[in-house]
Amino acid sequence: xxxxxxxxxxxxxxxxxxxxDSSNAIDLSNRLRVLYASxxxxxxxxxxxxxxITSAGFRSLLIGRRYATSSGGAFGLCGLTARVHELFxxxxxxxxxxxxATREEGIARLG
Amino acid sequence: xxxxxxxxxxxxxxxxxxxxxxxxxxxxxxxxxxxxxxLNVVLDELLSNIIHYGYSDDxxxxxxxxxxxxxxxxxxxxxxxxxxxxPLATPEPDLTRPLAQRPIGxxxxxxxxxxxxxxxxxxxxxxxxxxxxxxxxxKG
Numbered sequence: 001x002x003x004x005x006x007x008x009x010x011x012x013x014x015x016x017x018x019x020x021d022s023s024n025a026i027d028l029s030n031r032l033r034v035l036y037a038s039x040x041x042x043x044x045x046x047x048x049x050x051x052x053i054t055s056a057g058f059r060s061l062l063i064g065r066r067y068a069t070s071s072g073g074a075f076g077l078c079g080l081t082a083r084v085h086e087l088f089x090x091x092x093x094x095x096x097x098x099x100x101a102t103r104e105e106g107i108a109r110l111g
Numbered sequence: 112x113x114x115x116x117x118x119x120x121x122x123x124x125x126x127x128x129x130x131x132x133x134x135x136x137x138x139x140x141x142x143x144x145x146x147x148x149x150l151n152v153v154l155d156e157l158l159s160n161i162i163h164y165g166y167s168d169d170x171x172x173x174x175x176x177x178x179x180x181x182x183x184x185x186x187x188x189x190x191x192x193x194x195x196x197x198p199l200a201t202p203e204p205d206l207t208r209p210l211a212q213r214p215i216g217x218x219x220x221x222x223x224x225x226x227x228x229x230x231x232x233x234x235x236x237x238x239x240x241x242x243x244x245x246x247x248x249x250k251g
Contacts, residue, residue, distance in 0.1 A: 019151065022159035023123050052148045054155045055219035062210070083148045090225045091218055092206030 003031055011042045011111045013103060017049040020057030028060040036067035043068065044106040048079030058091060065097065074098070078106035113139045114179040121162045121172040121193075129154055132178055140180040142247075149226040149245060150178070150185065156219035157189060157198070157241065165193025165239075180247075184228075187243040196239060197232045198223065 001024045002017040012035065020028055035041055043064070047053075061077075068075035078100040080088065088094050100106035117132045119125035130151060137147045158174065166172055177188035203224075204217040224230060229244040 021126075021151075021155040022163075023126055052151050054152050054159075055222060056155070056159065058218060083145050087152070087222065090222060092204075092213075093210075096210050 001027065003028065008044075008103075008107045009111050011044050011107045013044045013046055013107065015046045015049065019051045019053070020060065021052070021054040022056040025054075025056035025060045028057065029063050032060065032064040032067055036064070036071045036073055039071050039073065041068070041071065041073035042076075042110045043073065044076045044078055044100070044103065044110055046079045046103050046106075047077060047084055048081070048103075050081070050084055053084060053087065055091075058087075058093065061093075061097070074110050076100055076106045076110050078103050112179055112181050114177065115139075116175070116177045118173050118175050119158070121166060121174060123159065123162055126155065126158055129158060129176055132176070136178050136180055136185070140185075142180065142185065146185060146245060146247060150187070153223050153226055153243060154187065156223050160196075160198075160219060161189075161191050161193050161239075165191060165196065167194060182247065184244050184246045186245075187241070189239075189241040189243075191239050192237060193239060195234050197234070198241065199230060199232055 001020055004015040006013045006015065035043055065075050076098040079102070080099060088097070100109060113136065115132045115136055117128055119128055133147060133150050133154065136142065161174060172192055175190040179186050198220045201217055201220050204213055204221050227243045228246045231242040233240045
């Protein structure tokens with residue numbers, strides 16, 4: 001997994017490349033903890049280049065959502081590929097995340 | 112039929128070797144990308160479960176993985192000597208409950224059951240055996 005952060009106005013876009021699974025989900029959780037240490041952080045995860053995500057990765061996303069709530073920030077997702085979107089549906093998570101079709105839309109909504 | 116086998120230790124780092132085998136099978140059989148996605152997710156869920164929860168000692172254990180593919184289906188076999196654990200016996204998560212009240216633990220096995228077309232389990236000679244099958248959708 002590669003995590004690349006891009007500042008887009010008030011929004012921080014984090015592009016995730018590769019896989020998020022049992023061996024590296026902790027790295028994502030740790031990075032999210034650092035980012036949300038700044039109150040009011042508006043973070044958009046771009047999953048366009050995500051190869052796949054397992055339940056360990058979903059755990060990290062749920063943690064990110066919790067950090068955002070408790071630090072007065074926002075946590076959005078964009079660029080879900082069809083297969084990744086299906087996993088969100090299977091897990092019953094569609095309603096629980098702020099999901100945007102494109103990075104531009106996500107930045108506009110969060111910013 | 113193409114069959115690839117690998118044996119890993121009960122170390123999360125050894126899952127690299129399993130992903131390599133999946134990639135090798137993908138190349139050998141020209142598997143669809145969506146199917147490779149499913150194989151990687153399912154193997155990570157089941158093997159990380161075994162590694163994290165399967166053993167009551169700190170000893171080194173071996174886990175044997177077999178991947179085979181025909182034009183019609185891909186099959187996964189997993190054998191381990193951990194404690195008896197039937198993934199099919201775990202209850203389905205209630206996705207209608209609010210998120211905070213849902214146990215996250217069952218999510219991985221829920222994905223396994225949803226992503227695969229057939230999942231079988233047996234306990235024999237103090238070993239767990241899992242057989243999983245995913246049909247390959249024919250193009251056109």
